[in-house]
Amino acid sequence: MIHKLIDSCAHAAQLSSRAMEQPLTPAERLRLKMHLMMCKRCSNFSRQIQFLRRASGKLPEIFEKDED
Amino acid sequence: MWENASLGIKVKMRSASPRSNFRDTDRESRVTEQDEHAQDLEAHRKYLQRYALFHLRDPSLAEDAVQDTLVAALAQRERFQGRSQLRTWLTGILKHKIIDLTRSRGRGLPADAFALGEDDESAGGAFNAKGRWVDPPADWRMPDAALESSQFWKVYQECCRHMSKRDALVFSMREVMGLSSEEICKKIEISTTNLHVILFRARLSLRTCMSKNWFGVRPD
Numbered sequence: 306m307i308h309k310l311i312d313s314c315a316h317a318a319q320l321s322s323r324a325m326e327q328p329l330t331p332a333e334r335l336r337l338k339m340h341l342m343m344c345k346r347c348s349n350f351s352r353q354i355q356f357l358r359r360a361s362g363k364l365p366e367i368f369e370k371d372e373d
Numbered sequence: 374m375w376e377n378a379s380l381g382i383k384v385k386m387r388s389a390s391p392r393s394n395f396r397d398t399d400r401e402s403r404v405t406e407q408d409e410h411a412q413d414l415e416a417h418r419k420y421l422q423r424y425a426l427f428h429l430r431d432p433s434l435a436e437d438a439v440q441d442t443l444v445a446a447l448a449q450r451e452r453f454q455g456r457s458q459l460r461t462w463l464t465g466i467l468k469h470k471i472i473d474l475t476r477s478r479g480r481g482l483p484a485d486a487f488a489l490g491e492d493d494e495s496a497g498g499a500f501n502a503k504g505r506w507v508d509p510p511a512d513w514r515m516p517d518a519a520l521e522s523s524q525f526w527k528v529y530q531e532c533c534r535h536m537s538k539r540d541a542l543v544f545s546m547r548e549v550m551g552l553s554s555e556e557i558c559k560k561i562e563i564s565t566t567n568l569h570v571i572l573f574r575a576r577l578s579l580r581t582c583m584s585k586n587w588f589g590v591r592p593d
Contacts (some may be wrong), residue, residue: 308574312566314505315496315505315506316435318577319569319573322576323573325567325572326547326554326565326568327554327565346509350510350580352513353516353583356517357548357576359517359520360529361548361549362549362551363520364549367461367523367554369420370519370523
């Protein structure tokens with residue numbers, strides 16, 4: 306049964322991404338949290354895609370700047 | 374009909390009210406006002422062009438979107454009061470034009486453009502058969518500081534261009550235009566599941582590209 310509790314990185318990354326559109330189920334949230342606690346790579350991924358969301362939101366301001 | 378030189382389009386003048394039938398100056402001042410409005414709007418063209426080009430990637434489509442936006446804005450200009458938010462308002466109109474252009478068949482993208490392919494099932498090869506990272510994400514130091522650099526933004530836009538047209542459009546609708554999932558799914562007629570797959574792909578692609586080309590990180 307234990308293998309069901311430990312997600313692969315592929316699945317964890319997918320959950321991290323999906324969470325940016327809609328809330329995960331409580332079970333998914335818990336599994337993701339467990340995985341991220343143990344996996345630096347997926348923690349990096351999760352942080353980085355959230356950073357990229359912040360950056361993307363600022364892009365229109367960049368279009369406003371006069372430099373070409 | 375009255376032609377506005379700046380926008381190069383014919384704009385229908387509101388018919389003069391009975392009271393001003395015999396006052397030419399009234400009509401003249403309305404023409405001058407329209408001219409001023411057109412010039413106001415022209416000042417935003419470059420910004421709108423950059424915005425449209427980022428999303429549409431095709432210069433002539435982008436030009437169409439911008440032109441349609443300015444024409445629509447000029448026609449409604451008198452209804453819009455708040456000068457300081459003119460750019461925000463114009464951006465709103467432009468967003469709609471961009472979405473329209475992506476939806477119309479035969480222009481921009483083909484009908485099955487948003488369909489998922491075989492490659493999508495495996496997230497474009499980012500993971501091996503056991504679900505492990507092929508290129509494990511390494512740490513980025515102080516990423517928010519990068520937002521101050523104009524070079525960062527050049528790299529960002531270049532990385533967005535590396536995405537497939539489909540992925541880039543969906544990503545930009547969600548992350549740059551800020552549309553909700555529901556809106557996107559409705560406008561381009563895809564399922565929520567498909568949306569998630571596409572966004573996942575786009576994020577993987579962008580993250581990898583930025584990691585290599587800006588944060589200068591070699592995989593773990």
